[in-house]
Amino acid sequence: MDINEICVVGAGTMGHGIAQVAAMHGYDVVMVDIKQEIIDSAFEKIKASLNKLAEKGKFDANKIDDVLERIKGTTKLEDAKNSDFVIESVPEVMEIKQDVFRKLDEICHREAIFTSNTSALSITEMASVTKRKDKFAGMHWFNPPQIMKLIEVIKTIDTSEETLNTVVNLAKEFGKEVVICKDSVGFIVSRALQAFVTECIRILEEGVASAEDIDKAIKLGLNHPMGPFELLDFTNGIPVIFHAGEVMRKVYGERFTVPQTVRMLYYSGRHGRKSGRGFYDYTKGEKE
Ligand SMILES: NC(=O)c1ccc[n+]([C@@H]2O[C@H](COP(=O)([O-])OP(=O)(O)OC[C@H]3O[C@@H](n4cnc5c(N)ncnc54)[C@H](O)[C@@H]3O)[C@@H](O)[C@H]2O)c1
Incomplete structure (x- = not known):
């Protein structure tokens, strides 16, 4: 056509x-x-x-x-x-x-x-x-x-x-x-990304390392252009991760449970760069 x-x-x-x-x-x-x-x-x-x-x-x-x-x-x-x-x-x-x-x-x-x-x-x-x-x-x-x-x-x-x-x-x-x-929930990239960022957030929540060091480790250790938290902030991805996690947990089980940190950021409106805050603070222009 x-x-x-x-x-x-x-x-x-x-x-x-x-x-x-x-x-x-x-x-x-x-x-x-x-x-x-x-x-x-x-x-x-x-x-x-x-x-x-x-x-x-x-x-x-x-x-x-x-x-x-x-x-x-x-x-x-x-x-x-x-x-x-x-x-x-x-x-x-x-x-x-x-x-x-x-x-x-x-x-x-x-x-x-x-x-x-x-x-x-x-x-x-x-x-x-x-x-x-x-x-x-x-x-x-x-x-x-x-x-x-x-x-x-x-x-x-x-x-x-x-x-x-x-x-x-x-x-x-x-x-x-x-x-x-x-057609399957999360297709290829979202499903893989959801599992990856969820685990990175758990590393943060368990106090294993700081957000800065997790981002640095993923960039230098895995050759990703951005760390998981930088990526989520850059894409204003908190609402996406929040909703996608809810849906994926229903289909694939507990491993996709949305971490508390994502719920907190979602409901407080800290959705990333566009909203001034996400995992990092952008209210002064630069990432802090
Ligand atoms: N942000 C990302 O990185 C990303 C990447 C790939 C896919 N997606 C998907 O793309 C879609 C949009 O995401 P986004 O990040 O652009 O969201 P967004 O909130 O920035 O944009 C959505 C827009 O839709 C408008 N809208 C709401 N209801 C509408 C209606 N009834 N008719 C017309 N417009 C309406 C809103 O006013 C808003 O401007 C979602 O399904 C998301 O999962 C997002």
Whole structure:
């Protein structure tokens, strides 16, 4: 199927970056969120990112305006009516995602393909509220979407071969590397990451070492570019780890129990860099 217009639902941390990537590759994009100020802030972030890419010689500065013009920001989901491909990136809560897809199923044309950028939730469960289970797949991007090379494409038992090929080909057109994964909670990366960060937090909670030393050990000992706590703060990942842990524990058992520290940070609103605090303090600008 020809894709002319892509709808990205949710213009937050991931959604605005995904909209940018799609527009940079020549697609018309409808970027939906619930509040105009979120849309405005998404455009500011996209502009800043495009300027940075241009400064580094990775994007033609003369094309920045064209990219911005291709993105239509809106608070009305109905504006997705002509979209051929949807990438949903609203919060990691099944009810919110199902509500969006239930509405989109009525709004979008019959051939439109639906994908979710969920980090861990069941794609099959999301698709169950639509009448297009064969045109539904997972498209799991990584943060930041403009930079990260990988997209996990998730197929359910209902996803058609044609849909799978369309999603894979689009991801490749965006310059991404693709892995295909069956619909299972956490897919590949989130499941592995959840187990890894959970154990690092337990090392911290047991008083075995400080957050700084755990980060340093993982960077130098395992050659990771960031330590687990730096990574969670950088990606504002506390809500993601909190919700994903709850879901994974139900499926895989006690080993995925969410540590107390994550609950504390989640409920106190210390979600990472964006909120000023996470495992570290950013209220003075630099990490402390
Ligand atoms: N942050 C990450 O590192 C990361 C990485 C990969 C995947 N994900 C997944 O991407 C999804 C979004 O995560 P995020 O970090 O961008 O969250 P976010 O909170 O930054 O953005 C979500 C956006 O969705 C909007 N929203 C809420 N309800 C909506 C609705 N009904 N219609 C339209 N917009 C709505 C919110 O206003 C918000 O702007 C989640 O499923 C998450 O698991 C996140």
